[in-house]
Amino acid sequence: MVMRKLPRGEGGGELLPPPVQPQLNRRVIGGKVVPLVTQVRSYELITPLFGGGVEPGETDPVTIIRGPAIRGQLRFWWRACRGGRFNGDLAAMKDAEDKLWGAASTERKSMPSQVQITVEVTNRGWEEQPFERRARPSSGWRDLAYAAFPLQGKDEEAPGKVRVGVTFTLLLTYPKSQQEEIQAEIEAALWAWETFGGIGARTRRGFGALKLVSVDGRPVTPPGVDEVEAKIHEGLQKHVVSGTWPAGVPHLCLNPRMKVTGRYSDPKAAWEYLVKCIRDFRQSRPGASPRQPGRSRWPEPDEIRRLTDCRCDRHAKPLSTVRKFPRAAFGLPIVFHFKDEKIGDPYDTILQGRDYERLASPLILRPLACADGAVGLAVILEGTGVAVLPDGLILRKKEEADISWPVEATIEAHEAQKIPPLDGIPDVLQAFLKEL
Structure with missing residues (x-):
C-alpha cells in the first residue's frame, strides 16, 4: 500500500480537508x-x-x-x-x-x-524519531526505547516516527x-x-x-x-x-489485578518508570553492563539450546533446569535472537501459538495525568493470555516454519522457585506487578 500524500495548494503548501460540520440536533x-x-x-x-x-x-x-x-x-x-x-x-x-x-449491512439486514x-x-x-540509524535511541528516548523497538528500522530502512x-x-x-x-x-x-x-x-x-x-x-x-x-x-x-x-x-x-505507582512530575516520567520496570523484569541478567550483558536468569535461552541442540562453549553449562517459556505471558510472538549464533548458539527462533501467531498482551501499562502530577498504571485484563490458546505453543525456526517444537509456558510453584525474577510466584504477570 502506498502512503497517501497531502494535496498541495497554489503556493505549494499542504491542503487539509475542511472540518466536518455535522447536524448536531x-x-x-x-x-x-x-x-x-x-x-x-x-x-x-x-x-x-x-x-x-x-x-x-x-x-x-x-x-x-x-x-x-x-x-x-x-x-x-x-x-x-x-x-x-x-x-x-x-x-x-x-x-x-x-x-x-x-x-456491515446486508440485503436482508x-x-x-x-x-x-x-x-x-x-x-x-509534531514528529519525533525515537531512533537514529543503527537503532541508537534519540535524545529523550533512551528510557523509552524498549517500548518503541518496532520503530528501529531494519538494514537500510529508515527508523520510524511518532507524533507528539x-x-x-x-x-x-x-x-x-x-x-x-x-x-x-x-x-x-x-x-x-x-x-x-x-x-x-x-x-x-x-x-x-x-x-x-x-x-x-x-x-x-x-x-x-x-x-x-x-x-x-x-x-x-x-x-x-x-x-x-x-x-x-x-x-x-x-x-x-492492578497497580498504581507513586507520584511523578509528569506523564512522561511515569511512563519511563513503567517501561524501565518491564524491561528490567523481562531482561533480568545478573551483573549486566553495556559491554557485558550477562546471561538471562529466565529459562527460555537454555531450553532453546536444548531443543535446537546448539550451544556455544561459553554456554556449555546451563543455568536453568526449567523447561518452559514463561515470558509468553507478556504476549506473542516472541523472537529469540542469540548474539553468539556465529560461534555455536542457536539460530533465530519464534515463540507463537500453534494456530495463532499473535496474542495481545494481557498487561496494560500507561501513565495517567493527575491534578498534581502523574502516576503509572499497570492492569491485567482477564479472559486472555496463553492459557486461552486452543492448541498450545510452538517454538519454530524463524527461517523455516516447518521446523518446530511443542512447548509449554505455564509455571508450577516449584518451578517458580527456580526462576529468580519470579521470586517464587508462578503467575508471571502478578510477579511483575510486585516489582512496581
Whole structure:
C-alpha cells in the first residue's frame, strides 16, 4: 500500500480537508427526522501517537486520528465492561454490540450504528524519531526505547516516527429516543477507553495515552495522585457488570489485578518508570553492563539450546533446569535472537501459538495525568493470555516454519522457585506487578 500524500495548494503548501460540520440536533433515519443527543469531548495525547493511520504502524499524513479507529477502541472497551451480562454467549454479545456500534449491512439486514462519531484534530503536533540509524535511541528516548523497538528500522530502512502534542475533539451523537437505553453503555466504553486505552498502535505499552480535557466545553479536572486508585475502583463498580464473559474475550473485572505507582512530575516520567520496570523484569541478567550483558536468569535461552541442540562453549553449562517459556505471558510472538549464533548458539527462533501467531498482551501499562502530577498504571485484563490458546505453543525456526517444537509456558510453584525474577510466584504477570 502506498502512503497517501497531502494535496498541495497554489503556493505549494499542504491542503487539509475542511472540518466536518455535522447536524448536531437531528438526523434523518429511514426518511424520518430523529432528535439527537450530542456530546463533545476534547482530548490531548499525553504520550506520543504510534501509527494510527490506514497503514499499520504509520501515521497518516491526512487523517492523524481516524473515527473508525476510535469506534474500534470503544467497541473493545464496551465488550471489556459489559460483555459479562451475556452468560458466556458470544453470539448474544456480538448481536448487542452490533446493534449499538454497527456492523456491515446486508440485503436482508441493515445494521447502522446508533452512535455517530466525528473526529476533529485540533492540533496535529509534531514528529519525533525515537531512533537514529543503527537503532541508537534519540535524545529523550533512551528510557523509552524498549517500548518503541518496532520503530528501529531494519538494514537500510529508515527508523520510524511518532507524533507528539496531538489534541483532538470527539463528537458523539445518538438518538434521543434511545438515550435511557444506551447512554450507560456509551459511558462505560468511554470511561474504560479513557482510563486504560489510547489511540494508535502499542497502546498497551503506553503509546497514545489519553487525557480528557473537557466535555461540552466544560473543563475536566483529573483526580489528584492520592485519589486515582479510588476513582478507578469507583469507575469499575459503576461500569463493569458482574457475570460470565464468552471464552477468550479480554475484559475487566470488579477487582482487577492492578497497580498504581507513586507520584511523578509528569506523564512522561511515569511512563519511563513503567517501561524501565518491564524491561528490567523481562531482561533480568545478573551483573549486566553495556559491554557485558550477562546471561538471562529466565529459562527460555537454555531450553532453546536444548531443543535446537546448539550451544556455544561459553554456554556449555546451563543455568536453568526449567523447561518452559514463561515470558509468553507478556504476549506473542516472541523472537529469540542469540548474539553468539556465529560461534555455536542457536539460530533465530519464534515463540507463537500453534494456530495463532499473535496474542495481545494481557498487561496494560500507561501513565495517567493527575491534578498534581502523574502516576503509572499497570492492569491485567482477564479472559486472555496463553492459557486461552486452543492448541498450545510452538517454538519454530524463524527461517523455516516447518521446523518446530511443542512447548509449554505455564509455571508450577516449584518451578517458580527456580526462576529468580519470579521470586517464587508462578503467575508471571502478578510477579511483575510486585516489582512496581
